[in-house]
Amino acid sequence: MDKKRIPVQEGLFIEADPGTGKSYLIGNKCKKCGLTAFPKTPVCPRCQIQDTMEETKFEGKGTLDSYSIVQAALPGFQQPSIQAYINLDNGPKMWSLVTGCEPTEGSLKLGMKMEMVIDKIRDDEEGNELISYQFKPAGK
Numbered sequence: 001m002d003k004k005r006i007p008v009q010e011g012l013f014i015e016a017d018p019g020t021g022k023s024y025l026i027g028n029k030c031k032k033c034g035l036t037a038f039p040k041t042p043v044c045p046r047c048q049i050q051d052t053m054e055e056t057k058f059e060g061k062g063t064l065d066s067y068s069i070v071q072a073a074l075p076g077f078q079q080p081s082i083q084a085y086i087n088l089d090n091g092p093k094m095w096s097l098v099t100g101c102e103p104t105e106g107s108l109k110l111g112m113k114m115e116m117v118i119d120k121i122r123d124d125e126e127g128n129e130l131i132s133y134q135f136k137p138a139g140k
């Protein structure tokens with residue numbers, strides 16, 4: 001039986017379509033004040049009024065804000081792993097797992113450029129691959 005690739009959650013990201021080769025994060029942006037959010041938030045936390053948020057796509061480029069190396073991961077996840085906050089270009093600060101580098105202090109520098117990839121997080125009970133967004137050092 002073929003393994004399937006299953007998003008961990010619907011509506012978080014769009015995996016690269018072969019035509020453009022680009023994956024996107026799906027967030028939203030307030031029409032009134034310009035505040036951006038990821039994941040989407042139904043009401044702008046700044047304006048606190050209905051119907052100002054509209055869906056927007058983020059390209060998944062940003063810089064490393066902070067990170068921690070996690071020695072004890074949830075079952076099924078790789079450990080140790082790196083969890084980080086990324087300042088998205090034209091977007092909000094967001095939390096992400098980091099991939100594409102050794103989970104050691106020397107791998108990352110605050111402020112370095114990071115880019116989003118859609119990759120496997122873990123296998124589910126049926127052996128399918130659960131995929132989600134992760135960030136890796138840009139250009140690696």
Ligand SMILES: [Zn+2]
Binds near residue numbers: 031044045052
């Ligand atoms: Zn607003």
